[in-house]
Amino acid sequence: MTELLTAAQMRAIEQAAIASGEVTGLELMERAGKGVVEAIFEEWPELKATSHRAVVLCGPGNNGGDGFVVARLLKDWGWEVEVFLHGDPERLPPDARVNYERWLGLGEVGDLTRVPDGFFRNRAIVVDALFGIGLAREVQEDLVRPLRDAWLDEDEPDGPRLVAIDIPSGVSSDTGGLLADIPPMHLTVTFHCPKLGHFLGLGPRICGKLRVVDLGISEILQRRDVMETGFLRRVRLNAPRPEFRKRPEEHKYAHGHALILSGPSGRGGAARLAARGALRIGAGVVTVGCPPDAIPENAARLDAVMLRGVADGLALEEALADRRINALCVGPGLGLDARGRELVEVALGMPVPGLTRDLTPGGGEGGKGGPGSGPGRGLVLDADALTILSQTPDLFSALHGDCVLTPHAGEFARLFPDIAEKLAAPATRGPAYSKVDATREAAMRAGCVVLYxxxxxxxxxxxxxxxxxxxxxxxxxxxxxxxxxxDVLAGFITGLLARGFSPFDAAATSAWLHVECALSFGPGLIAEDLPEELPKVFRALGL
Incomplete structure (x- = not known):
């Protein structure tokens, strides 16, 4: 399992390591520079055989200090190295200043803003050591111009390879947003753990290949004083996969009964995709609930999936009286008409005037949802259900901890317009607001899992x-x-909810499997292929 860090978290870990006396800042800088050089040679082993020319662009902070180490180590390897600096060397942080002075014993330092046009031809490597993970404001045009010039020279037969230290200058390490017009790197070398910006927004596109260098401070993450620091809230990458195996002695209902609600005739394809996904991922029983006149269409396309007529909210209440139905998917192809709104309301346990009744034995008409609706049953709200939710603010109060919302960017903006606006705003100061922050805030507001x-x-x-x-x-x-x-992803989540996964684990595991199925199938994939690829993925996992 990989953890992702913010810039503040990485600084806290480094400071804790230095404060422990186990390592100095200079030693960490030396390890970082050595790791960058080793990563370059691992990526391009042909560069190790003979001497080459390199350019290192250094900034005014410790990222620049790492760059001076890289320059010195490449020089020691026999390379011809040229270094340019942005800023006043007298104002460099202490450790960076030491490495600046060490470099002065080997070569000169030029002014970054005076790099001539066409300078990067015949250079094997250009190292971006300008700003690193601490950048939190827009970058001036003249500071990133050399990177763009180097990238333009890339197409030349002797054009350079671009290597970023920690994160490309102009990419926010907390959000993956762009703070400058910068070109993509060939390689990005980061330290200890990847940062959020390596995997969010445009970050991956700009980073090129990503390598993580161990600085030898992993044990710091286990220290109680660091772990209890308030802002060290973990973000996991590609969350671990819980157990999938079925025990042979169990019957089908022991693995749950998922109900997928469908729209009218001619619009059932999305629900059928979701149903197939829920069945393939291991739900014991899957039923599609559709308008009665859509049953023939769905029957012609489904075999192992059962069918039930669900004409309106009352019919859904009657269906949910069956307690064996423990997971519900509402939204794919549902429609935005009165029926669709009724079904979302009943699925959330809301009273529907004139429809809702008590379905307990001996019960009569009542003003509350039936015993099968509301909390206690896994509920995936996707597609049209999210639009209905955004158009009916009162429904938000009925969301509960067994729900999973699965918005794409447009649906997220309709559901959480103020959060989306904050996410879209450019970062002008301080830590930037990331997609992680936005999703966490949305989940807290909704009171349930949000998969953005x-x-x-x-x-x-x-x-x-x-x-x-x-x-x-x-x-x-x-x-x-x-x-x-x-729609298939919504079905995967519903199927795992039916199998008893928690909402968070169902969402995270389904998202991981969704990508694994696509990778297993390869180009040419269509949605129908995803559920059918699951058995191959499960076999590869040894399940």
Whole structure:
């Protein structure tokens, strides 16, 4: 399991390591620079054989100090190295200043703003050591111009490879947002743990390949004084996968009964995709609830999935009187008409005037939802259900801890307009507001798990527990951007809820499996392929 850190968390860990007396700041800087050089040679082993030319662009902080170490080590390797600095060397932090002076014993330092045009041709490597993870404001154009010039020279036969230390200058390490117009790197080398910005927003696109260098301070994460620091709230990358195995002696209902609500005739495809996903992921029984006139259409397309007529809210209440139905999916292809609104209300346990009745034995008409609705049953709200929720603010009060909301960016903005506005605002000072922050805030407001979709899917619950499921780097699966893939994801979550997974684990595990199925199938994927790829993925996991 990998943990992702904010810039503040990384600084706290380094400071704790230094305060412990186990390591000095200079030693950490030396380890970082050595790790960058080793990563360069691991990525391009052909560079190790002979001498080459490198350019190191250093900034005014400790990231620049790391750059001076890299320059010195490459020089020791026999390379011709040129260094440029932004800022006054007299104002460098103490450790960076030491490494600046060490470099002066080997070579000169030029002014970053005076790098001539075409300078980067015939250079094998250009190292970006300008700003690193501490950047929290927009970068001046003239400071990143050399990086763009180097990138433009990349297409030349002797063009350079771009390497960023910690994170490309101009990328927010907390959000993955861009603070400057910068080109993509070939390689980014970060330290100890990846940062949020390596996996959020545009960060992965700019980072190129990502390597993590161990600084030898992992034990600091286990120290009580660090762990109890308020801002050290963990964010997990590609959350661990709970147990999937079925015990052979159990019957189908022991693995749950998922009910997927469908829209009218001609709009049942989304619900069928969700139902297939729920069945393949292991729900013991799956039923599609659709308008009675849509039963023939669905029957022609479904075999193992059962069908039930659900004409309106009352019919849903009657269906939910069956306590074996322990997970419900509402939204895919549902429709935004009166029936759709009724079904969302009943699914949330809201009273529907003229429809709701008490379905307990001997019960009569009542003003509360039936015994099968509301908390206690897993509920996935997706697609049209999210639009209905955004149009009916009173429904928010009925959300509960057994719900999972699965918005994409547009749906998130409709559900949480103020949070979305804060997320879209440019960072001008202080720690930037990230997709992680936005999802956590949305989950706290809704009182349930929120899965905010995207290549950088973020899952959070009301306690602040959070995971990022990344489809980047070696897990990039662009072919997931196909109609219906989100419906399958909703079905996966519903199926795991039926199997007894917690809402958070169901969402995080489903998002991980969703990407794994896409990677297993490869290009040419359509949504129908995702559930059918699950058995192969499970076998690869040894299940």
């Amino acid at each position: 979709k995207g290549p950088d899917t973020v899952i959070a619950d009301p306690t602040g527990r959070c995971a990022i499921n990344s489809a980047h780097y070696d897990r990039a699966a662009p072919w997931l951007a196909t109609a219906g893939s989100g």
